[in-house]
Amino acid sequence: MKMSQGIGHEPSLQRLVIASVVLHFILMALFFIPFKTGEKEFKTYYVSLVEPSKVSGGGEVAARKAEEKPAVKKETAVSNKKIAEKKEQMSIDDKTVAAKIQALKDKNAAMNALKEKARAIGIIRSKKQGASAIGASKGEQIASDSDCPYCTLISDKITNEWEIPPDFDSSGLEVIISIKIDRTGKVISKKIDTPSGNKLFDDSALKAISKASPLDLPPLLLVMEEIVLRFHP
């Protein structure tokens, strides 16, 4: 009796496995949805409004960021290694993995194509064209003011509001503040990432942002995205 019950359940187990595989594929597909819309992709661009010769002061930040980068890579490398070890233990079909990686590569290529398109529209500028201290060392993409009219607008607006007392020695000071803006351009959050160590200087930068808010109407892509402002005299 028990045996027959077991036989009776056999096909349903097979279905279970198939169902599980299908479910996993759906789950995986969910991971790619933000990729396919390409929304996040457009948001990565860097703007430097300083002449390269003037940016020497940014060397420190740049160096720091450059230091951070390899660390991240290292971590990824470690996690990749772990995954590789797991792979070996489980002796999985390598060909399947290769196929998946190929699929990923294809997607990357597709993303690059999207970037090219964006570049053509004039939002993003390539690494080599806009090389400045921050961008170059970060190995990231930089947009110049001509490429991002909105960035020029808001940085001009904040610069116009930025005031420090005349007798105040601010040489060598630098404060990095990230802000978020809403649909109307209003600054909805601002926080100091790297303080200068001088309250008056930090406050002058915060004040400039407050006085400049609301900023001009942002393009949709920038809404709710973090804008990092580096104040240095």
Next chain:
Amino acid sequence: MRKYLRTINKITSGYKKFSLLSIICALCSVFCLLPVADAKVYLDITSPEQRKIPISVTHKGAKEAVQIEEIIKNDLYFTGIFSDVAPEIPGAEIKIEIEAQVADNMDVYVTVTDVIEGANILQKIYSASTNIIRALAHNAANDIFKAVTGRNGVFRTQIAYIAVSEGKKELYMMDWDGYNPRRIVSSRLALSHNWSYDGNYIAYSSEGNKKWTIYLIDLMGAEKETLFQSEGLNLAGNISSGSRFAFSSSKDGSPEIYVMDINKKIPEKLTKSYGIDVSPAFSPDASQIAFVSDRGGTPQIYIMNADGGGVRRITFEGSYNTSPAWSPDGSRLAYAGRVNGKNQIFVIKSDGTEMRQLTETGNNEEPAFSPDGLFIAFDSDRDGRRGIYVMRATGEEQRRITPKESIARAPRWSPFKK
């Protein structure tokens, strides 16, 4: 049974697929997150406009509020960081409200609002008797300055100086704005006084019985003890954070620099040149001593290590440079240098670069930095009788703080009140 085994086999292969998928998922999530983490726009903001912070001050309540307002305004505006905006005119970024209530005691309510951020940055009640209204107002000014700039204000610090009257040279001290002068020591001749690092003591030199004695006076108890006594001229330098006291003595002929521990009182000779070595001043970190020497032919400013080694000349321009005084961060020295026969105040970086002349008229001598480095006190005869002046460390806003009819010289600024 075989069918049963096959089922198990299928299940395990299902698990294999599951783990494969999870690895891919993990890989995907890593690739997904990498670009998202950097999704930021970076902007550089440079070239701020130079503008003082506009503040408005209002008062209400008892008449004392008016006086307190005046003192606070005077303190704040002298820093050069703030500008005055009448309360009825919009534009102030900081609003200060002062309310005084006087019954047996005086209660002063001070409220400071950051208009731009809409935040209350200071709210405090000060209680005191009306006869210490100046100290109360300076205290409030300190708190306001700290709330706005994050730095300690110097408004309750003291300036020690030599008051000259009827042939006597006596050691006095006063508030930083020249008010409230009071005698510390009654003696016929006092010279070369200097604060200890903690502000509790002043070392000074005095002559008696043809001997020059260096005393250390405890400002709390007004007791004095002898630090050093010998034949010849002994002039006190300053006392470092490590209780090391620098002074000059001519007990062996030409004046040389000595240091000693103020508790052990065993002098140690640091210089051995043929010329004159005087006016030693420990740097704020006590690692170096600035002094004046004529070993190069004319009096010039030199710096040496605290053990007497590594002597280097700092000033090369001018033929008569004296009275070195360190800035509180140790990066600069103020000194008096002779230009066209008149002494002027200069500031120079401690590596001998970026020399700047700060005064132009009269004879200006004995500069001393305020403990926050924002101001320099000095004495000058530009208005006739020599008096004490205070200016910003940039040379701006030079104003006399002692009365024109009295003679005062050699200001020494106290450290922050502990």
